[in-house]
Amino acid sequence: MNTAALRRRTLLLLHLLALAAQAQETQRITITGSSAPHSPSVAGFGDGVPIARAPLAASVISEDQRRDNGVQSIADLTRVDASLADAYNAEGYWSLLSIRGFTLDNRANYRRDGLPINAETALALEAYAAIEAMKGTSGIQSGTSAPGGLVNLVVKRAQRGVRSATLEARQGGSTLGAMDLGERFGDGDRFGWRVNAAAQRLDPQSRSATGSRRLLALAGDARLGSDTVIEAEIESSHQSQPSVPGFSLLGNAVPDARTIDPRTNLNNQRWSLPVVFDNTTASLRLTQALADGWHVRVHAMTQRLATDDRIAFPFGCSAEGRFDRYCSDGSFDFYDFRSEGEKRRTNALEGSLEGRARTGAVAHQLSTGVLITRFKAELPPQAFNFAGVGQIDGSVQVPAAATPLSDVAGRDERSREVYVRDRIDFGSDWQLWAGLRHTRLDRDGIRQSFTTPWLALAWRADAHTTVYTSWGQGVETEVAPNLPLYTNAARALPALKSRQTEAGLKHAREGFEASLIAFSITRPQTGDFGACDTDASCTRAMDGSAVHRGIEASVATRQGAWHVQASALALHARREGAADAAVNGLAPVNVPARSLRAQIGRAVLENMDLQASLVYESSRAALPDHSARIPAWTRLDLGAKFEQRWSDRTRITWRAAIENAADRRAWKESPFQFGHAYLFPLAPRTLRLSAQVDL
DSSP states (O other), rough: OOHHHHHHHHHHHHHHHHHHHOOOOOOOOOOOOOSSSSSSGGGGGSSOOGGGGGEEEEEEEEEEHHHHOOOSGGGGGGGGGTTTEESOOTSSSSEEEEEETTEOOOOTTTEETTEEEOOOOOOOOGEEEEEEEEESSTTOOOOSOOOTTTEEEEEOOOTEEEEEEEEEEEETTEEEEEEEEEEESGGGEEEEEEEEEEEEEOOSSSOOEEEEEEEEEEEEEOOSSSSEEEEEEEEEEEEEOOOOOOOOOOOTTTOOGGGTTTTTSSSSOOOOOOEEEEEEEEEEEEEEGGGGGOOEEEEEEEEEEEEEEEEEEOOBBGGTTBBBSSSSTEEEEEEEEEEEEEEEEEEEEEEEEEEEEEETEEEEEEEEEEEEEEOOOOOOBBEEEEEEEEETSSOOOOOOOOOBBBBBOOEEEEEEEEEEEEEOOOSSSEEEEEEEEEEEEETTTEEEEEEEEEEEEEEOOSEOOOOOOEEEEEOOOOOOSSSTTTTTTBBBOOEEEEEEEEEEEEETTTTEEEEEEEEEEEEEEEEEOOOOTTOOOOEEEEEEEEEEEEEEEEEEETTTTTTEEEEEEEEEEEESSSSSGGBBBOTTTTSSEEOOOEEEEEEEEETTTEEEEEEEOOOOOOSSTTEEEOOOOEEEEEEEEEEEESSSSSSEEEEEEETTTTOOOOEEOOOTTTEEEEBBBBOOOOEEEEEEEEE
């Protein structure tokens, strides 16, 4: 779809919207909502607690918010929350996020209805009713995970009278069709089902990145009497698309983003193959009500991932002896990377008991349980072979180099976790939230165990205001690489036990919510010591820590025709105690000190809203020693949403948006990945149009 055609269609759409606004009398709708009414389920302290009163930092993105903001991947969540940032997000590859400056571990920091999954794949979001992001150390929710937080995907379950279909087109040629159907039936609605399906042609503005994806998700449940519910669901998705690698420094210089065409795909060789992700996930959940409001739940899940990871990969500059950046003249070394037939499996089984109890005047919301997880990765021999020298304008073709292949170690991990949580209400304005989790981990035959506590005290200052403070720990584990280079190859390192303190103020009343949260996270680091250039010349060991301190603020309000939702983060992230004194006191690579997200909307008709969204991130380091940085940037998105009712049951929701309306050219992020500095540009101005029909 060329630009002229898109302009004609936009004008036609706006004309139709104006005519429909005159012809239809409809109820006013809004583009975005405030935070979710209840705290995220992944927090694990029971249902029914408003998020404005929970002593933790979290955001919940509903399906409507996801559609309004054009969120189609986990990476797009960075549009709506200032604490979430990119951490090597390449078109056509799996998403990588950071929260509060810490990159999430795709194998440990993602949940699906509360159970652990592997996010080393392309996750299709049409199957989920909401996406929850819990910020801060997560030791009480997860046995092992990076300290930034957790992302939980809430599966769509059976619901009465769901009849919805969506068509969407994006500039460049991407088109999406999706449907969502659900119903309940039988005496007293005993049975229910839900079907979600999607198919998309992927044709972004990045060149040589055409692909496709599809999704089919089925869910059903049965209410066996008043006390027993069985829920089952299965999801299958497929995506095939060439990935788009990043640019890099040219010698010592950060290239001017205004001189780089953001549509350039350096993975444009004639022999380039798509990255293929296949994902099948299924779960079964039994909930049995007991006496006095208690219930027991057994929840099992299995996930099977199959991946063909292939790319013409730009990496380093052997001509200048630098392997962490491109050459000064814009050339770089090209490698033929192929890892075909990767298999990853995750199985999880959780049994839990939840309920309420009283000890005198004190009320308890208790939960306890056991979680057993098995993760296994089978990685085939892979190629990473020098193929030639490329240029950043994408003009050079080099021959393929598919052989030789080298063996890669797989991974086998088992964990057993036992936890207990208690939300204690003292009958006045005070609540104590406490949790403890004990984890036993067996990773490739190496056994470790650790205990992680979490504690929070909350005070209701008045009917609308909550003040809290919390403290908690989280754990990551690391094994020295199984390579001849290391003197301690394949040996377990001491557990990396992070700790966090947090204090917050939350206020919520009709039409207005706000929060102000301060936090401090300390996370141990590891590093390589020695020459690291021949066998047995390198030792992986502890190497100081990363300390991230910051303040988060958020506000959501509706006043008359206006509605605003905004969040901001001020972050002071530094290395401390590292063996290399030159990095002590410096911020990590690719971590901005300030971030802002704002969505402002106004109802201009009874059934139409206009919206402006602003994303700002300050400058950040591109190299660990801060000798190179990328500038701050701001992106403006504009949108409109119109709801048209044809009958009591039929509603059409039209959405139109211009992403990066000013066509800003800037470096979006600067990840230091695989020992190499990369630069990813902002996507160019993009028009998005969609129609959603609900019956």
